[in-house]
Amino acid sequence: MRPTLADVLGLDVSLLQSGMGGVAGSELACAVSNAGAAGCAGGYKLVDGALSAMLERLTTGTDRPVGVNLIPEVVGPDDLDRQVAQVLAETPGRVHLSFFGMPGDAVLERVTAAGRQLVVQVGTVEDGVHAAGAGAVVVAQGIEAGGHLLGTWRRDELVAALRAELPDACVAAAGGIGSPGDAERALAAGADGVLLGTAFVVAHESRAHGRFKAAVTAADDTDTVITDVYEIGWPGRRHRVLATAVTADPGQPKKFIGRTVVEGKPYLVPRFSSAVPTDATSGRIEEMAMYCGESCSAVSGELSAADVVAAFARVLPGPEVSENEQRMESHVR
Ligand SMILES: Cc1cc2nc3c(=O)[nH]c(=O)nc-3n(C[C@H](O)[C@H](O)[C@H](O)COP(=O)(O)O)c2cc1C
Structure with a gap:
């Protein structure tokens, strides 16, 4: 049996919050993680002292799994290396690294060699296969998504195409998911969980204007x-x-x-x-x-991050594979 997204990341709910630069600071990320999903802080162009200050708030604000989002094409290879080095040096192992678009193979290897979970958002089957090969949770982004677009597929078509190529990989769906019903459709297409951006933009803890x-x-x-x-x-x-x-x-x-x-x-x-x-x-x-x-069609009113997580928890998988079962599976292999 394939582990759920919650199993892979150590969550109660198979739900990722997008690490939105400027909007998703440590307050939103910690609130989401403390509610049982995976919060994620936007690293965007932060480096050195500014990144350290954010990482400090992130790791003191929750003791649960949480992520830091980086965007390779925005910062370029040198600053990305500095950001990755800082995150690995200044955060504990429960902090995963989430990338918007593919970083180079050396970055992927460095993150996994450090024992950190990789999450990579992609917009093509080719990138998804590459990311899964590096051990990443693959986030399949459809063009329904808010923000920058990585491909031209609609969400559930990309999810289904990735599932056909990657029967054992952990795939989360992103783009246009504003209600639990939208999440159920993505699960039916083959996703193991979902990533939400816009639904968290309006949350109390978001830093959006x-x-x-x-x-x-x-x-x-x-x-x-x-x-x-x-x-x-x-x-x-x-x-x-x-x-x-x-x-x-x-x-x-x-x-x-x-x-x-x-x-x-x-x-x-x-x-x-x-x-x-x-x-x-x-x-x-x-x-x-x-x-x-x-x-946004399904997003109404300003809720707390915990309210958003609770609404989606009704339809999303939890940690379904017990530690015992996982141990048994790995003995069999
Ligand atoms: C305001 C906003 C800012 C975003 N910034 C980022 C970012 O910094 N890094 C990233 O990986 N994705 C970013 N995204 C894209 C999301 O990761 C994701 O693809 C998208 O939000 C999913 O669609 P949805 O907004 O309909 O949930 C952003 C999305 C929004 C709405």
Whole structure:
């Protein structure tokens, strides 16, 4: 019998929270992990002292399995190496590394050699097969997803294609999952669990700006668009966002439209910036990159992270393989 996602990561519920840069800080990640799912903090461009400060809050805020999300194509190989080295050195073994898109093989090997669980989000069958070969939990992202898009498949078609190729791998589904019913459909397609982004954007503990949360809550899937306009800071990858005056008219001047603060450091926000509006951002919030999945149709009201986990726990697998059974299985092999 294939272990559930909960078995692989040591969780009560087969549910991953996306490590969303700027939105998913240590507070959200710890709240999700303390509720029995896998929280994940967005590492995004943090390095050195700023990353250390976040890791410290993450590892003191929960003693349960939790993750750190890194994005290889945003930081490039040198900074990714520094980030990975810091996470491995400064966190205990229960902290897994989650990547958006494939890192190089040397990074995959370094993480597994350190005894850490890998989670890799992919948008193609080819990348999924590669990630599974490295021992990763494979997150299959469909184009229903909020944020940057790794492929062109719809979620359940990619899940089914991956399951056909990888009967024994642990596969989580991502993209457009806003209700327990959506999660049940992904499980029926062959997923072992799910990853949620947008559903956690509106949670109390998320650091999304209040007007971003309100816009997601009010929206349905027809209010989202796939575009490439929010490219400053992360060029060359399409993303699903709430439609804004900027997506409607990308010909506007590249002027500064706001200010923000990241780990104590102030920054100006240009129009077309890939940075999300957070609770530390001011200015023209409605023109900024409000990443949002088709899942917004089913997301209503502001809940705590624990409320979101509890709602999905009704339909998601728990730890089904007992330690005894796992020991027996490994003796047989
Ligand atoms: C606001 C927002 C920010 C995101 N930032 C990241 C990120 O930093 N790293 C990452 O791996 N995925 C990120 N994602 C994408 C998610 O991992 C995932 O593919 C997506 O949220 C799933 O679709 P859903 O939003 O409909 O649940 C982000 C998604 C959203 C909505």
